[in-house]
Amino acid sequence: MSQNEIKDLEKIFEEKIARDERIEPKDWMPEKYRKTHIRQISQHAHSEIVGMLPEGNWITRAPSLRRKVALLAKVQDEAGHGLYLYSACETLGISREELYEQLHTGKAKYSSIFNYPTLTWADIGAIGWLVDGAAIINQVPLCNTSFGPYARAMVRVCKEESFHQRQGYEIMLTLCNGTEEQKEMAQDALNRWWWPSLMMFGPTDEESTHTEQSMKWKLKRKTNDELRQQFIDQTVPQADILGLTIPDEDLKFNNDTGHYEFGEINWDEFWQVVKGHGMCNKERISARKNAWDNGEWVRDAAVAYAEKNSEKEIQQAI
Amino acid sequence: MTNQNLIKYIYGIADNALILGQRISELCGHGPTLETDIAMTNIALDLLGQTRSYYQYIAELSKEDITEDDVAFLRKEREYLNVLLVEQPNTDFAHVITRQYFFDEFHFRFLEQLQESQNVNLQAIAKKSIKEVAYHRQFSRDWVKRLGDGTEVSHEKIQLAVSNLWPYTNELFMTTNDDVAAINSNHGIDVSGLKNDYFNQVAEVLNEATLKIPDLDFFQKGGKKGIHTEHMGFILSDLQYMQRTYPNMKW
Numbered sequence: 001m002s003q004n005e006i007k008d009l010e011k012i013f014e015e016k017i018a019r020d021e022r023i024e025p026k027d028w029m030p031e032k033y034r035k036t037h038i039r040q041i042s043q044h045a046h047s048e049i050v051g052m053l054p055e056g057n058w059i060t061r062a063p064s065l066r067r068k069v070a071l072l073a074k075v076q077d078e079a080g081h082g083l084y085l086y087s088a089c090e091t092l093g094i095s096r097e098e099l100y101e102q103l104h105t106g107k108a109k110y111s112s113i114f115n116y117p118t119l120t121w122a123d124i125g126a127i128g129w130l131v132d133g134a135a136i137i138n139q140v141p142l143c144n145t146s147f148g149p150y151a152r153a154m155v156r157v158c159k160e161e162s163f164h165q166r167q168g169y170e171i172m173l174t175l176c177n178g179t180e181e182q183k184e185m186a187q188d189a190l191n192r193w194w195w196p197s198l199m200m201f202g203p204t205d206e207e208s209t210h211t212e213q214s215m216k217w218k219l220k221r222k223t224n225d226e227l228r229q230q231f232i233d234q235t236v237p238q239a240d241i242l243g244l245t246i247p248d249e250d251l252k253f254n255n256d257t258g259h260y261e262f263g264e265i266n267w268d269e270f271w272q273v274v275k276g277h278g279m280c281n282k283e284r285i286s287a288r289k290n291a292w293d294n295g296e297w298v299r300d301a302a303v304a305y306a307e308k309n310s311e312k313e314i315q316q317a318i
Numbered sequence: 319m320t321n322q323n324l325i326k327y328i329y330g331i332a333d334n335a336l337i338l339g340q341r342i343s344e345l346c347g348h349g350p351t352l353e354t355d356i357a358m359t360n361i362a363l364d365l366l367g368q369t370r371s372y373y374q375y376i377a378e379l380s381k382e383d384i385t386e387d388d389v390a391f392l393r394k395e396r397e398y399l400n401v402l403l404v405e406q407p408n409t410d411f412a413h414v415i416t417r418q419y420f421f422d423e424f425h426f427r428f429l430e431q432l433q434e435s436q437n438v439n440l441q442a443i444a445k446k447s448i449k450e451v452a453y454h455r456q457f458s459r460d461w462v463k464r465l466g467d468g469t470e471v472s473h474e475k476i477q478l479a480v481s482n483l484w485p486y487t488n489e490l491f492m493t494t495n496d497d498v499a500a501i502n503s504n505h506g507i508d509v510s511g512l513k514n515d516y517f518n519q520v521a522e523v524l525n526e527a528t529l530k531i532p533d534l535d536f537f538q539k540g541g542k543k544g545i546h547t548e549h550m551g552f553i554l555s556d557l558q559y560m561q562r563t564y565p566n567m568k569w
Contacts, residue, residue, distance in 0.1 A: 052347035059343045063560035063569035064387045065373070068343070069366050075346050076359040083352050121560060121569070171569075179567055287348065295350020297475065298411045301468025308467065 017217065022148035025091035033217060037147050038092050039108070040219060045085035046103045046110035050284050052078045054118040055127060063121055070167060071124060077160045084156065088149035104289045112270070113196050115278030122175055122182075122189035128168015130190075130197040130235065136161050137231050138201065141221040169238065176242045183243070190239065191247045198262075199270045201228040207267075232260050319503040325376050326399065327500035328440070330542060331428075332372030333400035336390060337550075338421060339365035340557055341408060350411055357457055361418070364450040371443045391561035395554055396544035399494075403486035405541070405549045409479070412465055412472070416479040419458035423520055424490045425451050427512045436504035459523055466527025473528065480524065481532050488537035491516070 009028045016023060023029055052075045059075065062068035086096050102108035113131055118124065139161065142154040175186040202208055202224040214220040222230075236253075239246050250263035273281070342362035349355025373386035403421060408414050429451055432444035465476040491513040493501070500506025524531055540546065560569070 049347070049352065056347040059346055060340060060556040061559045063564070063567075065366065065370050065390050067569055069363060069370070072343055072346060072359060072363055072366070076356055076363070079347070079352055079356050079359070083356070086352070174569060178569075179564075181564065182567060291348045291350070295354075295411065297469065297471045298350035298354075298465070301465050301472030304472075305464040305468045 017146050020144070020146075020218075022151065023146050024148045032213075034092050036213070036217070036219070037150065038089055038094055040214075041085055041089040041092075041147075041150055042094075042099050042102065043109050043111075045082050045089060045099070046108055047114065048078045048082035048085060050103075050110045050114045050288060052082075053284055053287050054114055054116070054280070055124060057118050058121060058124050061121070062124075067171070074128075074164050074167065077164065081153075081157045081160070084153040085150075088147075088153045091149050100288075100292055104285065104292065106276070106285070109274070111200060112273045112278065113200050114284060115273050115281045116192070116196050117279050119192075120185050120189060122172070122185040123193070125168050125171030125175060125186065126189035126193040128164050128166075129172050129238070130168075130193050131200065132161050132165040132168055133235060134197050134200040134231050136165060137227050137234075142219070144218065144221075146218045172242055172244075176244065186242065187244050190244050194247050195266065195269075196273075198228055198232070198265055199267075201225075201231065203267070203270075229259055232262055236260055319499040319505065321379055321381070323496045323499035324437075324505060325379055326494075326496040327506050328372050328376050328379075329397070329399040330494065330497065331432075332369050332376070333398045334404050334421070334425075335365040335372070336369040337398070337400045337553060338404040338417075339363075339369060340553060341404065341406075342414070342418075345408055345414065354411075358414070361454050361457070364447075364454065368443065368447045368450070371446070375439045375443070387561065391558045395546060395550055398541075398546070398550070398554075399544055400541050401486065401489045402538055402541040402547055403483065403489065405547055405553060406483060406486065407549055409482075410475060412475040412479040413483065415458055415461040415465060416476060416483050418454065419462045419523070420483055420487050420520070421490075422451060422455035422458050423516055423523075424487075424509075424512065426455050427516060428507065428509060431507040431512070435507065440505065462523055462529075463527045466524070466529045476527070477529055480529055484532040484534060485536065485538045487517075487520075489539045489542060492539060492542055494542050 010030060013023070013027070013029060013033075016027075023033075055071065055078075056075050059068065059072050062071050086099060089099060090096060099108070103110065118127070136158060139154055139158050143151055143158055145151045145154070172186055172189075175182040205211065205223045205225045208224050211220060211223055232251075236246060236251065248263045250261065252261055253259075254261050272278070276282075339362045342358055342365070345355070346359050346362070347355065349358055369390070370386055373389040376389050377384050377386055403417060406413070406417055426448065429444045429448040432440055433448065435441045435444065462476065465472040467473070491509050493508065493510055497506055497509070501508045521531055
């Protein structure tokens with residue numbers, strides 16, 4: 001293809017994005033667009049399936065049958081999200097096996113929040129309330145992102161996440177209306193999950209490397225700092241209703257700006273966890289890798305059986 | 319039949335669903351593919367949903383002021399009346415599938431008959447559950463065939479699972495005194511009548527899957543009378559952990 005032809009295609013592509021039209025898998029797209037989308041969508045898919053693990057820990061120990069069924073259904077939803085997102089990613093010309101390989105070797109990242117341990121039942125409430133709450137704020141704008149398969153997957157993901165968030169909050173509310181011990185459990189979970197939840201929005205705008213290009217492609221509509229502020233403004237009043245204290249001595253409402261001011265985030269901790277030094281990084285990856293490696297013979301059997309059967313069908317047809 | 323007979327009869331049905339549901343739940347997030355992970359979780363969800371229906375009915379029947387959770391979480395090991403098959407561990411995917419298949423062939427036939435029970439509650443639960451169990455059986459049967467007639471490795475693994483789990487099949491068709499009381503009053507069904515058809519069908523599927531039926535004349539039993547394998551205590555430790563550690567609280 002000549003340079004001029006490529007320029008024409010680029011022009012058509014840019015115009016489509018400017019008109020808020022969707023880019024579909026068969027449309028021409030710049031290589032950088034394709035790569036960026038593979039990176040972001042796969043990172044999102046990996047986060048869904050790694051995210052199944054910390055919550056999955058509590059399925060067998062859930063305190064009531066109703067909670068057990070709800071948690072199981074929730075973790076299953078995460079698997080479903082992983083499935084749509086991997087499928088969306090595969091339309092960009094990469095296989096599921098390659099994507100898993102990138103996760104298992106550490107080449108691809110997933111949300112660092114899932115490297116924190118779930119230590120009590122209240123963590124399941126806190127994850128729903130805070131982690132899913134933060135995820136929704138990050139993800140709602142993606143329902144209108146430029147890449148069609150991703151945008152469509154996100155519509156469904158966001159609906160389910162919003163249900164999960166309410167479910168998590170309801171767990172917290174039940175604990176906070178319960179005994180002193182239950183309320184302490186809820187406060188302890190908030191203490192441990194608050195700061196990592198704020199880190200979910202990524203580095204500050206000054207430090208963030210992908211923002212500008214992502215804004216142009218509508219992979220992002222607001223900056224990390226704007227989204228973080230939105231989360232804090234939305235969540236602090238919810239903590240007040242629960243009667244819980246946000247673990248930040250510097251947190252105060254600024255009447256002039258209409259926003260909460262908050263304390264310094266420990267970015268050193270953030271980068272340490274990203275680099276693999278969180279409490280559960282190794283366990284999470286090895287759990288995923290074990291599932292995949294131990295499942296190899298199962299997948300091979302399914303393929304072998306399908307091949308045998310299609311041969312039989314051909315023989316019968318002859 | 320006394321109220322107590324009926325309650326114990328229902329334990330014998332519902333505890334299978336609870337313990338198998340709990341066992342499968344352990345696998346959530348660890349399946350060989352995302353698709354099988356989702357499918358197995360669905361089965362667990364169905365079984366736990368069925369468990370709730372039975373236990374809610376038991377709570378109604380009970381003279382004490384109890385809930386489905388008291389029934390699920392606060393009994394002693396001897397009071398759980400599930401068969402030994404469902405408490406067997408998730409050794410590997412071949413064992414998971416074989417355990418499921420051996421149970422599903424029974425469960426489907428059982429519910430088919432329970433739909434005819436004179437007890438309207440049990441009848442209603444059976445009518446709802448059988449649709450779910452028809453799917454479970456399709457899923458596990460298909461996988462038995464895939465693994466049996468897949469690769470050499472998969473064949474060996476599932477043949478081992480069939481051999482290991484076969485001794486637990488016969489207990490499905492034993493009747494306890496409470497079963498007899500429930501059968502005589504037309505609330506329950508006589509599982510011993512399902513046995514021949516069950517073993518014929520299982521033989522047919524194993525045969526199609528190129529698997530051998532173990533040549534055994536001794537079978538394990540005990541679960542239906544509350545005498546379990548060593549695995550049961552560990553299952554209950556997880557299952558009951560919250561309710562035992564934090565008694566009398568709402569969750």
